[in-house]
Amino acid sequence: MLIFRQLIDPQSSTYTYLLGDTKTSEAVLIDPVFEQARRDAALVGELGLRLIGTLETHVHADHVTGAWLLKRQFGSKISLAKSSGAQGADRYLVHGDKVAFGGRHVQVRATPGHTDGCLTYVLDDESMAFTGDCLLIRGSGRTDFQQGDPRVMYRSVHTQIFTLPEACLLYPAHDYRGLTVTSVGEERRFNPRLGGEIGETDFAGYMSNLHLPHPKQIEVAVPANLRCGEPLTEAAALTAQDWAPLTYTFAGIWELAPQALEEVGAQVQIVDVREPDEFDGALGHIRGAKLVPLGQLAQRASELDRSRPIVTVCRAGGRSAQAVVILQKAGFDKVANLAGGMLRWRANGHPVEGGGE
Ligand SMILES: N[C@@H](CCC(=O)N[C@@H](CS)C(=O)NCC(=O)O)C(=O)O
Numbered sequence: 001m002l003i004f005r006q007l008i009d010p011q012s013s014t015y016t017y018l019l020g021d022t023k024t025s026e027a028v029l030i031d032p033v034f035e036q037a038r039r040d041a042a043l044v045g046e047l048g049l050r051l052i053g054t055l056e057t058h059v060h061a062d063h064v065t066g067a068w069l070l071k072r073q074f075g076s077k078i079s080l081a082k083s084s085g086a087q088g089a090d091r092y093l094v095h096g097d098k099v100a101f102g103g104r105h106v107q108v109r110a111t112p113g114h115t116d117g118c119l120t121y122v123l124d125d126e127s128m129a130f131t132g133d134c135l136l137i138r139g140s141g142r143t144d145f146q147q148g149d150p151r152v153m154y155r156s157v158h159t160q161i162f163t164l165p166e167a168c169l170l171y172p173a174h175d176y177r178g179l180t181v182t183s184v185g186e187e188r189r190f191n192p193r194l195g196g197e198i199g200e201t202d203f204a205g206y207m208s209n210l211h212l213p214h215p216k217q218i219e220v221a222v223p224a225n226l227r228c229g230e231p232l233t234e235a236a237a238l239t240a241q242d243w244a245p246l247t248y249t250f251a252g253i254w255e256l257a258p259q260a261l262e263e264v265g266a267q268v269q270i271v272d273v274r275e276p277d278e279f280d281g282a283l284g285h286i287r288g289a290k291l292v293p294l295g296q297l298a299q300r301a302s303e304l305d306r307s308r309p310i311v312t313v314c315r316a317g318g319r320s321a322q323a324v325v326i327l328q329k330a331g332f333d334k335v336a337n338l339a340g341g342m343l344r345w346r347a348n349g350h351p352v353e354g355g356g357e
């Protein structure tokens, strides 16, 4: 039997797909996200599966792949298109290849247009296909960066995706409106850019007038994904910390969510690195937080308790990320940043001392 799960990274609206074969327990992940690698690893384990591979639909521009992190943990083999130009993969795929997991497999179809190395993975029985950023639900990937080309994309969709059975379910790499799945029949009829009688020139005209801002992470994501997600930070920094449910960001910072901080409570020291007027200002501060402005942190690190983990806090989570780096340099190893700072803490309804409503 096939195990299938669709997972989302809310930050980048990226879908990750888990495919497993119950007979052999072998599984693959399509498009894992760096920050979600621990979540994905936990799910694979809980479902009794063994991760044997990760597959990229393309070199992403908006998030960093979790492929390298997962390989480090599970020894999973990294696969992506030969034409992607990426280094560090175990297998470089070309059109017509098959990638097996247990008794099942996906077939590789080259669907360039968003990037040169875009692949669509079609499940062995053609009941589902993973289209990456080629065909999106009632949309398409953009064609205005990397090696984007609308005419190439149009041909990819029409020759490689619309030729699949009408009932074949299509799972994209992203959706920005909350849609999760579509089908070949639906997109042939209702895709406003590529469906019906729309021709290649119509599509090219549509795509050259989108005028979208570039993805926020593009400068970090593309070079990192060309290394299959291997970070440039030291491996030691990646050693898991177990005192709270932390996330390791590609920027090299351990973070925890407001809810997690509330749960660990008094076992940790909260260090607020804002300025005194902010600490006593409108956003208030977290009960028990110690005020040490960022500029004084290195000199005053000796005031902190070395036996308890530290959580750093600021307004939005930027300065406190730098505080994590400063404290690590000062020899503190259990230290993490409060993700989103006081803004997210308050937005999520956690209690504050002082401050206005
Ligand atoms: N606002 C997003 C933009 C993401 C983006 O541009 N995504 C690409 C895929 S890598 C795309 O094709 N988007 C289609 C669209 O936005 O219509 C970000 O900053 O990450």
Ligand SMILES: [Fe+2]
Binding pocket: 058, 059, 060, 061, 062, 114, 133, 141
């Ligand atoms: Fe993309």
